[in-house]
Amino acid sequence: MFKKYLAVIVAFILIAVSLVILSQSLRRPGSPGIMKKLVFEVTAPVERGIHSSVDSVGGAWKRYLFLVGLEEENRELRKTIAALQGEVNYYREMSLEGSRLRKVLALEDSTVYPTIAARVVGNEGSSPFRTILINRGSRDGVKDGLPVISPDGVVGRVIEASWNYAKILLVTDYNSNIDALVQGSRAQGILQGGGQRLSRLKYVQRTEEVKVGETVVTSGLGGMFPKGLMLGTVARADKKDPGLFQTIEVVPSVDFSKIEEVLVLQTEKE
Amino acid sequence: MAYFIVLPFFAVLLVVLQRTLLDLVFGGRIGIEVSLILVVWAGFHLDMLRGGVLAFFLGFLLDCLSGTIMGLTTFVYVMLFVLSSLLSPRVYGERMLFIMAYVFLCVMLEGLFIFAVYWFIYGTDVSESLLRTTLPQALVAGVLSPAVFTLFNRLGGGVYAGEAR
Numbered sequence: 001m002f003k004k005y006l007a008v009i010v011a012f013i014l015i016a017v018s019l020v021i022l023s024q025s026l027r028r029p030g031s032p033g034i035m036k037k038l039v040f041e042v043t044a045p046v047e048r049g050i051h052s053s054v055d056s057v058g059g060a061w062k063r064y065l066f067l068v069g070l071e072e073e074n075r076e077l078r079k080t081i082a083a084l085q086g087e088v089n090y091y092r093e094m095s096l097e098g099s100r101l102r103k104v105l106a107l108e109d110s111t112v113y114p115t116i117a118a119r120v121v122g123n124e125g126s127s128p129f130r131t132i133l134i135n136r137g138s139r140d141g142v143k144d145g146l147p148v149i150s151p152d153g154v155v156g157r158v159i160e161a162s163w164n165y166a167k168i169l170l171v172t173d174y175n176s177n178i179d180a181l182v183q184g185s186r187a188q189g190i191l192q193g194g195g196q197r198l199s200r201l202k203y204v205q206r207t208e209e210v211k212v213g214e215t216v217v218t219s220g221l222g223g224m225f226p227k228g229l230m231l232g233t234v235a236r237a238d239k240k241d242p243g244l245f246q247t248i249e250v251v252p253s254v255d256f257s258k259i260e261e262v263l264v265l266q267t268e269k270e
Numbered sequence: 271m272a273y274f275i276v277l278p279f280f281a282v283l284l285v286v287l288q289r290t291l292l293d294l295v296f297g298g299r300i301g302i303e304v305s306l307i308l309v310v311w312a313g314f315h316l317d318m319l320r321g322g323v324l325a326f327f328l329g330f331l332l333d334c335l336s337g338t339i340m341g342l343t344t345f346v347y348v349m350l351f352v353l354s355s356l357l358s359p360r361v362y363g364e365r366m367l368f369i370m371a372y373v374f375l376c377v378m379l380e381g382l383f384i385f386a387v388y389w390f391i392y393g394t395d396v397s398e399s400l401l402r403t404t405l406p407q408a409l410v411a412g413v414l415s416p417a418v419f420t421l422f423n424r425l426g427g428g429v430y431a432g433e434a435r
Contacts, residue, residue, distance in 0.1 A: 007318035022341030
């Protein structure tokens with residue numbers, strides 16, 4: 001009797017359990033469970049091993065069979081340029097802010113946050129969800145919600161942290177929404193990830209004059225990301241669509257397919 | 271019993287390989303969702319308990335590692351397994367064209383479900399992702415599915431033989 005209905009019972013239980021997990025996740029997004037942490041801890045080292053093997057084979061191929069030395073130098077120069085670009089951007093932002101507010105307020109120097117350097121150990125480019133795994137977790141001080149950056153700009157934020165690893169929601173994921181502003185025009189909006197497409201800067205009034213090529217940075221509103229971090233550049237801005245807001249597309253400043261090291265900003269006050 | 275001991279290791283290995291080596295094949299642009307092909311294969315070849323647990327475990331692993339909505343892939347995988355299971359007594363699941371078309375359909379169904387969740391729950395239109403990511407992914411999965419089915423037939427036979435001993 002029981003055997004006859006075993007298949008139906010098993011199917012029912014599995015569907016019910018998966019539905020409960022899904023509904024719980026939709027109701028309380030980002031609530032980490034012990035199972036998730038264990039999965040990170042088990043799979044991340046294996047991924048890390050495979051990644052480093054592939055990287056080392058690929059790196060050796062490039063270094064020894066192609067341009068010996070030049071590739072290394074080029075990489076260093078690119079890193080330096082990216083770091084300087086970020087610095088220039090930061091100073092430009094500070095300068096603009098200073099000139100606007102000098103007459104009104106005496107601003108304190110912006111707080112420099114402590115950082116945690118981490119290596120990317122998992123990056124599935126083809127998934128519909130845009131996330132990466134890093135090799136730092138709660139033991140190193142990584143917590144949910146902390147911003148993650150690279151020399152090129154904002155990478156995303158921590159959505160789940162196990163003891164030694166953490167999952168980062170990239171700015172290109174559809175679920176990523178960051179308070180942003182266009183550096184030149186000071187137009188404010190919400191930068192939403194576009195998956196494989198360009199990100200969209202939403203809720204920018206039609207009255208704002210936004211130009212292609214302008215830099216988009218974090219606005220500091222919302223409390224998650226500090227002000228002035230590079231997000232990307234405006235690729236398209238038009239007012240053809242009817243409605244209150246204009247359509248603005250933004251190219252993210254970070255090349256997520258080549259991301260290797262990141263910094264987690266410890267923005268939370270102890 | 272051996273099946274349930276081997277299952278977690280095999281699932282972790284498959285998911286990690288899918289996220290690393292196979293992701294590199296197309297430069298991270300089009301993924302080969304071998305895990306989904308395995309779920310479909312399980313629907314045609316395994317009983318409800320073995321196949322169901324496998325589908326659930328694979329979906330859960332993928333949700334933990336790369337998903338942003340926990341349970342989404344788990345639910346889709348379990349539903350696709352049950353659908354394949356219900357279909358298996360009615361069709362001959364070894365014909366190459368049928369396998370290709372059915373796997374293509376399953377990947378598209380997965381994409382459509384993700385689209386529906388984003389549309390109805392978050393109010394976000396991810397339809398372009400269906401064309402840019404899901405459609406090529408479904409085509410690649412469909413084309414490769416007969417070879418993957420053959421591989422799983424051999425691996426599955428090995429596990430059964432081990433259990434019989």
